[in-house]
Amino acid sequence: MPKSSATAVAHPNIALIKYWGKREQASNLPAVGSLSITLDALRTRTTVSFDSSLAADRLILNGAAAPAEQPRLISCLNALRALAGSQDSALVESVNDFPTGAGLASSASGYAALAVAGAAALGLDPRDPRLEEVARIGSGSAPRSLFGGFVLLNNTPSGTHCSCLQPPQDWPLQVVVAVTSEAGKAVSSRDGMTDSQHTSPYYPAWVETHEADLSQAQAFIAQRDFLGLAELAEHNCLKMHAVMLTTRPALVYWSPVTLACMQKVQELRAAGIPVFFTIDAGPQLKAVCLPEAADEVAAALAAVPGVLRLIPGGLGEGARVIPADG
Numbered sequence: 001m002p003k004s005s006a007t008a009v010a011h012p013n014i015a016l017i018k019y020w021g022k023r024e025q026a027s028n029l030p031a032v033g034s035l036s037i038t039l040d041a042l043r044t045r046t047t048v049s050f051d052s053s054l055a056a057d058r059l060i061l062n063g064a065a066a067p068a069e070q071p072r073l074i075s076c077l078n079a080l081r082a083l084a085g086s087q088d089s090a091l092v093e094s095v096n097d098f099p100t101g102a103g104l105a106s107s108a109s110g111y112a113a114l115a116v117a118g119a120a121a122l123g124l125d126p127r128d129p130r131l132e133e134v135a136r137i138g139s140g141s142a143p144r145s146l147f148g149g150f151v152l153l154n155n156t157p158s159g160t161h162c163s164c165l166q167p168p169q170d171w172p173l174q175v176v177v178a179v180t181s182e183a184g185k186a187v188s189s190r191d192g193m194t195d196s197q198h199t200s201p202y203y204p205a206w207v208e209t210h211e212a213d214l215s216q217a218q219a220f221i222a223q224r225d226f227l228g229l230a231e232l233a234e235h236n237c238l239k240m241h242a243v244m245l246t247t248r249p250a251l252v253y254w255s256p257v258t259l260a261c262m263q264k265v266q267e268l269r270a271a272g273i274p275v276f277f278t279i280d281a282g283p284q285l286k287a288v289c290l291p292e293a294a295d296e297v298a299a300a301l302a303a304v305p306g307v308l309r310l311i312p313g314g315l316g317e318g319a320r321v322i323p324a325d326g
């Protein structure tokens with residue numbers, strides 16, 4: 001086949017009901033379902049070029065070779081090639097407009113963009129539902145970034161299946177990301193969750209109580225019950241961090257600034273401002289709020305000592321093909 005390429009963009013997503021732990025390593029099946037919102041303010045742009053003259057797959061991430069990502073990249077590309085009946089190697093050029101590997105879900109947007117661009121380059125339908133599995137092989141949270149707005153990842157006996165619960169415009173929540181460090185994380189999510197599974201005494205309780213959180217969150221979203229969702233999302237986030245903290249060796253993803261931001265968000269909510277926090281495998285805090293509270297939340301977080309910068313935004317669309325010069 002001659003060289004064929006396509007470009008896609010995808011946004012990171014943040015889980016309100018989180019994924020931590022796997023039931024199967026080889027195809028990266030999660031132990032629990034999850035529920036996320038896709039963000040519009042952060043963006044990954046990826047071009048995939050299949051070329052029969054290339055000797056091997058190659059990744060250029062933010063302008064540099066990224067050998068540590070190579071095994072996951074090759075697994076994803078192999079899944080795409082199997083769908084399309086192709087043998088060609090690929091050059092993948094991917095750029096994030098935000099810190100990579102720092103708790104801002106760069107692997108979610110990265111592997112969603114890769115799946116969509118790679119599919120388009122191979123002549124597959126970029127909305128083919130089988131791309132969920134391709135993206136999941138790269139990162140368990142990536143299939144959620146194929147969709148926009150509120151997204152449910154259902155963990156079924158045969159695999160996973162994502163669906164959009166509500167598009168962004170139906171409940172246009174705002175998200176203010178407080179960046180407290182631009183450094184990459186010391187322990188990857190993949191290694192961290194495997195350690196948690198094997199060593200945290202709280203891990204079984206995390207899995208057992210997860211389904212109830214997922215169904216309650218769906219009900220709160222359907223009813224647009226912000227305060228119900230706020231309390232539940234913070235509880236689910238802290239439950240995941242309790243598992244992380246009780247992992248051996250301990251996974252402490254927070255910094256003192258993260259904790260100061262958490263307290264600020266709880267103070268704001270106690271004062272009647274509709275906002276809650278969520279935190280992933282990194283020290284950034286994501287404050288989710290109703291649109292009318294966004295300016296006040298941003299001002300309060302900007303004033304927390306140690307916050308480096310804020311990334312404000314709304315809910316975004318799913319991964320999509322764009323023109324090569326887009």
Ligand code: 2P0
Pocket residue numbers: 014015017018019020028034107108138139140141142189190191279280281
């Ligand atoms: C989530 N995280 O639901 C959770 C919350 C981080 C904390 O999904 O091993 O990079 O590639 O499937 O998807 C980050 O984990 O892990 C993640 P792998 P991934 O968003």
